Amino acid sequence: DFLAALEEVHPAFGVSEEELEQVIQNGIIHHDPSVDELLRSGHLFVEQVRTSSRTPLVGVLLHGPAGAGKTALGACIAQKSEFPFIKLISPDTMVGYGENQKVTAITKIFSDSYKSPLSVIVVDNLERLLDYTPIGPRFSNAVLQALLVLCARRPPKGHRLLVLATTSDRPLLNDLGLTGIFDSHLYVPPISRLSSLDYVLQEVELFRSDEERRAALAKLRQAGFSEEDTSSRMHVGIKKLLSTIEMARQEPDNVVDRLTGALMGIGM
Amino acid sequence: DFLAALEEVHPAFGVSEEELEQVIQNGIIHHDPSVDELLRSGHLFVEQVRTSSRTPLVGVLLHGPAGAGKTALGACIAQKSEFPFIKLISPDTMVGYGENQKVTAITKIFSDSYKSPLSVIVVDNLERLLDYTPIGPRFSNAVLQALLVLCARRPPKGHRLLVLATTSDRPLLNDLGLTGIFDSHLYVPPISRLSSLDYVLQEVELFRSDEERRAALAKLRQAGFSEEDTSSRMHVGIKKLLSTIEMARQEPDNVVDRLTGALMGIGM
Amino acid sequence: DFLAALEEVHPAFGVSEEELEQVIQNGIIHHDPSVDELLRSGHLFVEQVRTSSRTPLVGVLLHGPAGAGKTALGACIAQKSEFPFIKLISPDTMVGYGENQKVTAITKIFSDSYKSPLSVIVVDNLERLLDYTPIGPRFSNAVLQALLVLCARRPPKGHRLLVLATTSDRPLLNDLGLTGIFDSHLYVPPISRLSSLDYVLQEVELFRSDEERRAALAKLRQAGFSEEDTSSRMHVGIKKLLSTIEMARQEPDNVVDRLTGALMGIGM
Amino acid sequence: DFLAALEEVHPAFGVSEEELEQVIQNGIIHHDPSVDELLRSGHLFVEQVRTSSRTPLVGVLLHGPAGAGKTALGACIAQKSEFPFIKLISPDTMVGYGENQKVTAITKIFSDSYKSPLSVIVVDNLERLLDYTPIGPRFSNAVLQALLVLCARRPPKGHRLLVLATTSDRPLLNDLGLTGIFDSHLYVPPISRLSSLDYVLQEVELFRSDEERRAALAKLRQAGFSEEDTSSRMHVGIKKLLSTIEMARQEPDNVVDRLTGALMGIGM
Amino acid sequence: DFLAALEEVHPAFGVSEEELEQVIQNGIIHHDPSVDELLRSGHLFVEQVRTSSRTPLVGVLLHGPAGAGKTALGACIAQKSEFPFIKLISPDTMVGYGENQKVTAITKIFSDSYKSPLSVIVVDNLERLLDYTPIGPRFSNAVLQALLVLCARRPPKGHRLLVLATTSDRPLLNDLGLTGIFDSHLYVPPISRLSSLDYVLQEVELFRSDEERRAALAKLRQAGFSEEDTSSRMHVGIKKLLSTIEMARQEPDNVVDRLTGALMGIGM
Amino acid sequence: DFLAALEEVHPAFGVSEEELEQVIQNGIIHHDPSVDELLRSGHLFVEQVRTSSRTPLVGVLLHGPAGAGKTALGACIAQKSEFPFIKLISPDTMVGYGENQKVTAITKIFSDSYKSPLSVIVVDNLERLLDYTPIGPRFSNAVLQALLVLCARRPPKGHRLLVLATTSDRPLLNDLGLTGIFDSHLYVPPISRLSSLDYVLQEVELFRSDEERRAALAKLRQAGFSEEDTSSRMHVGIKKLLSTIEMARQEPDNVVDRLTGALMGIGM
């Protein structure tokens, strides 16, 4: 069942649960071994923060293509930590904020975290928090400078903090000097193999029968999508894939063609 | 009758009808099969929002040359949804707004939509909402950042939203990162075939008789406009065409020449 | 008599007559057939607005070199319409305005026009309204965005509007996206033929006798100014020509030489 | 006597005399025929304004190298007009003004002038009024736009205005669109001939005797300064020349050498 | 014991001790002779300030790669001076400050120092104090100008000041004109030799036995890390090294591989 | 004795003596004939202002490399004038000033000077007053425009003013148009000959005996520093030299080597 991953997440007290659940609304589908590896790495960082006194601050950057599942995975790792302080810093809650308002809101969450012995903060979608646009380029230097300090500053004695940040544009962050401040970088890959696609299709029950599903996959194989991701033409984030599947559902008589077409378009 | 399309649109309660009607003042003329295909695609997205619980947010971008009819088609699809919440976000109502006022006005409409179980928002003329000008280039980054979040943010649980956005400058939106947030892109073509032109001329009754109209078309054929749109010199939005026709009406004795000249000028 | 054109303009009630007369202080001299053609085209647009219900908004751009008479012709066409609402939007009345004040003033005039069944607005000297300067370049994007919407937005139902805009820099407007919003472009040419010059000289009675005038023209012909405007070295706006003539009047004994010299300078 | 030119200037009532005298403190030395020609041209423009009803506004631009005497000549022409309204608009009185204050101050003087039947305004040192600097470049667009309108706008009916503007950087003004608005351009040349220098040296009585002066000139001739200004190495504004002479006066025993050296430095 | 260096630092009265201790939380490990040399140079500057009356101001710039230990060394030198006034100016305490607030805060600390006969100020992380980002580039010119004056201005008579500044981007400071104002530049090197690494590993007791440690080093030697730093692939700041070690501690069974991998990654 | 120059400066009443003394704290060492020539040139300008009525304003620019002694020399010339009004305009007293505050402060000092019959203003460190930084470049155009007018504007009748400005970046000032407004430019050279160095070493008594000093110079000669400044590798401002000497004093046993090394570093 594709809600399994979500269900094994146990709520922690004093934590903004609703926000976290909102971003993993469709659960975590274990379509590929990389999914489990990412969750395990996240677990190790959680344990490092819990146990090592020499590294009261650990910063991890989750990066990968748009819609790969970075936010959902970050939220999932955070939830599983069961730390008493878990917060999501997200551009979704800051629409229309001026840069000073943003800096204040972000700084407040870090300050609050310093009151808890163990905290995890998910800093979601760094480029959007920065109000970044490639034309200019333009971005809020005030937010950038605040993040540069906050994500690298140690919490006060006796307090420990895990920072999980996400981005779809690591080269940009590198240019802005924002990559060096993280202790570790985790890559969240897109779906690029038929076997992963098959797994997802099963989970979301797009087809009425296994035959139908296998027939669809055969057509995709013919259309040039390979089992292995070497020189794969498939390169689609789990988020886009789930939305494409819903669209295909609209024309029950025509599902295979729609899906094929959409995947090819996305995979181009 | 060229008001047919408009007439089949039934008013929905709680909807800003007047605004919508203003932008489809001249109705929808079915001059080409593409017009029906666009309306049908729009219908499918409306149904996806109505039925799929996994995609509470669907975003569609209507793009095409100036005056191709993007706004009218977007408004038409919205009206036909008969959703309880239908709103038009248009630069026409924001003349002289500072960027913060714009962000506030846009954000308010999205927030209002979250109160309705089913909503459709037409975000018209993105480049104008952004106060974009190619010299500089200049645009409001505040509006851009708000749109980037608002058009991609899921409505709260139990609420569903269709966003229909229009633009004449898709490459610009791509550079600004505004294309990726839409699930689907629909192309609204210009008129590029004599048969479409003929259909429009009939509908608007520019000529007093069929002979006059056929004579005019013959002249246009001689002037190099072809029936098929391959290497066509005709490339005119329905909006410009309708205005050109009114201008030609001013000199009844001279209609053919005026029209020919104007079409050639526009078609260059 | 060179005040003829002005005199046939009949005052319309509710109209800012004084402003309009100020800009056609020296009347309209019919030195070339193009002058009458421009006035006739203007008349046709006035009639289109008066009669066609499908085009409640018509926009016309008068463009041509500095001092060619664009403002005077625009004002003249507006006056002749005898519409109940006739207004001039001119940078002359906005010295020292901030961009918001400008936007407010311009928007107010458009809003006022929506109360009259038939209106004409002369939007004079677009580049100056925009506070444009080629170094930078700099201009008011706020004014630009307001004009882009106001000059393209239809008046409310039952109201009709003719917009007559002037510019000496159409390429600039094109770069700014301001040309496409006008339905038609009218070119106001400079004086480039000796016959036009002769006509003007007669009208303003610079010379005491016809002989003197003919002698002067002979000298200009020798100096390389031709009757026809192909490869003409003469290229002077009517405004500059009238001012040059007044300067030449200062030295009665020396009029021919001064005029020759000045025209050559200007014609370079 | 080198104060002659100044002395023949008769005070006019209602005029800011002190300011004008301050800028021609050292009088006008008639070292070259061009000086008289400039004053005579100025006189003709004054008369055109006084007599022609078709050109209620005349604009003249005095341009030339730094220190050539533009301000003094402009002020002198203004004073000689004996118009009831004579004002100097100078950056000297606007130190530390913000751009809005500048625009207000400049606009006020033009408005005041509209109350007098005959006025002359000296707009001194345009590039400084614009707060121009070549690095960037930076300048006040607000002041530029105000000047573009004010220097080209006709005074109200029954009023006449002469605008005398000065600049050391006509190419800049051209780039800014500020040259086209003036009806005429007058060039104020630097001193480039030994005969002019000789005239000045006599006037200011730098040398105790004619022999000494002639000996000095002979040395300058040897040093490569020619009588005629073709390929001259001498190129010095009257303002710099007068200041150099005062410096040379400090070492009476060494005047010739100091002067030679300084002139060579300046003439390089 | 690796806390030795820290312990020999004796507290001075009137000094912000806590701040200083926070930045040398992990002590100073004497892994290389350069560490002692740096501390000795620092001592000499302290003595120069204490004794020479001709140089009441001495400025020293500590520069080197990210995480090399610049801040800890600067704080250590400052603490050892035992001057009555010792302060740290750090971006960590200025998150969200506007540039004027920063200038005020920085200026205040310098003003306060002028009241003590002997003072030392650590100006930490100049590029962050400047809100610098390479894209643009952007930085606070107000802070830059304040630092340019404050770090070069002599304290009032009878007062002496040592300024210890740190940076990871000396080329930038050079471009900004900030290097020339320091009397001396001290380079803080990264760890680039196996022997230094060995020293650190011993100090922090990552391995349970000497054999384990030696085995690990052997593997690193095989992986291409050399004893000498000529063409070394190892280039890691002490700060990153300590954090990497803590991460490796998480998987006791797998320490060697994790460490090897991490060091290679960092050393690339 | 190296305080000689300072001592012969006699205090003048109404003068900000303390400020002036602060900047020549270490006196004027006559290590080179150029020092006396500079002081004598300064004296001549002082006399020109005192005596010539045709040049009530004289402007002098002292330029040369960093630390060459420009400020000390400017202050020294000012003090020796014994004018009743002597003021220093220095960035040191304007830390954290906004550009308007700077303009106000600078303008005030010029206005005050107009009340004294004879005044001298030292405008120190123009590039710092302008808040200049080469990256961008950025600078305060408001301060620049104020300086452009203030340093060129004549004091009111009956008042005379000497402006002494200093800069380390004359090419910049040239680009900004700030060089042309000064009547004369004086170059303050660095120390580039061993004989000058020798003179300074004697004055400051770095060595315990003449032998020691001669031995040191011999070593420097061997290290490639020549007696004459053609192709000299020595190029050090007096300010840096004095600070280097104090640093060398810290290790009495090692003075020669330290000095050699430092000089070579500086001389590179």
Ligand SMILES: Nc1ncnc2c1ncn2[C@@H]1O[C@H](COP(=O)(O)OP(=O)(O)OP(=O)(O)O)[C@@H](O)[C@H]1O
């Ligand atoms: N294995 C998985 N990993 C991550 N998300 C998954 C997985 N399986 C299913 N999902 C679902 O896919 C969606 C991933 O969307 P998410 O917003 O996390 O992607 P993203 O990479 O953050 O996107 P964006 O680039 O737009 O920020 C979520 O709804 C999540 O519930």
Ligand SMILES: Nc1ncnc2c1ncn2[C@@H]1O[C@H](COP(=O)(O)OP(=O)(O)OP(=O)(O)O)[C@@H](O)[C@H]1O
């Ligand atoms: N098939 C059609 N599709 C769209 N509009 C049509 C059609 N037939 C007639 N129209 C009329 O043509 C006009 C199209 O104008 P509309 O403003 O929608 O174009 P647009 O592409 O949005 O223009 P712009 O690029 O200026 O925003 C409307 O008045 C509409 O009533």
Ligand SMILES: Nc1ncnc2c1ncn2[C@@H]1O[C@H](COP(=O)(O)OP(=O)(O)OP(=O)(O)O)[C@@H](O)[C@H]1O
């Ligand atoms: N045939 C004509 N057309 C236009 N103006 C004429 C004509 N004959 C005479 N005039 C006079 O010439 C002048 C034209 O000036 P106008 O300001 O209209 O030119 P313009 O092109 O708008 O100048 P600018 O480029 O400076 O805006 C007016 O004074 C007008 O009365």
Ligand SMILES: Nc1ncnc2c1ncn2[C@@H]1O[C@H](COP(=O)(O)OP(=O)(O)OP(=O)(O)O)[C@@H](O)[C@H]1O
């Ligand atoms: N023939 C002359 N023409 C102009 N000025 C003269 C002449 N003879 C003497 N002078 C004196 O020379 C000085 C000229 O200075 P002025 O300020 O007018 O020059 P400018 O060209 O305006 O300088 P800037 O380029 O700095 O604005 C005045 O003091 C004036 O009295």
Ligand SMILES: Nc1ncnc2c1ncn2[C@@H]1O[C@H](COP(=O)(O)OP(=O)(O)OP(=O)(O)O)[C@@H](O)[C@H]1O
């Ligand atoms: N020899 C050493 N020199 C400096 N720091 C050391 C040394 N040995 C151990 N440390 C510890 O290493 C850490 C060095 O971190 P520090 O913040 O000083 O580096 P940095 O170069 O300032 O980093 P950044 O470039 O991020 O500013 C401190 O925790 C310090 O206690």
Ligand SMILES: Nc1ncnc2c1ncn2[C@@H]1O[C@H](COP(=O)(O)OP(=O)(O)OP(=O)(O)O)[C@@H](O)[C@H]1O
């Ligand atoms: N001959 C000299 N000329 C100038 N200064 C001297 C001389 N001899 C000794 N000094 C001393 O050298 C120092 C020169 O420093 P000063 O600040 O004047 O140099 P500067 O060129 O203005 O430096 P900066 O480029 O930093 O502004 C002063 O302390 C002064 O007392």
Ligand SMILES: [Mg+2]
């Ligand atoms: Mg995300």
Ligand SMILES: [Mg+2]
């Ligand atoms: Mg539209």
Ligand SMILES: [Mg+2]
């Ligand atoms: Mg005009």
Ligand SMILES: [Mg+2]
């Ligand atoms: Mg001048």
Ligand SMILES: [Mg+2]
């Ligand atoms: Mg540091």
Ligand SMILES: [Mg+2]
């Ligand atoms: Mg100095």
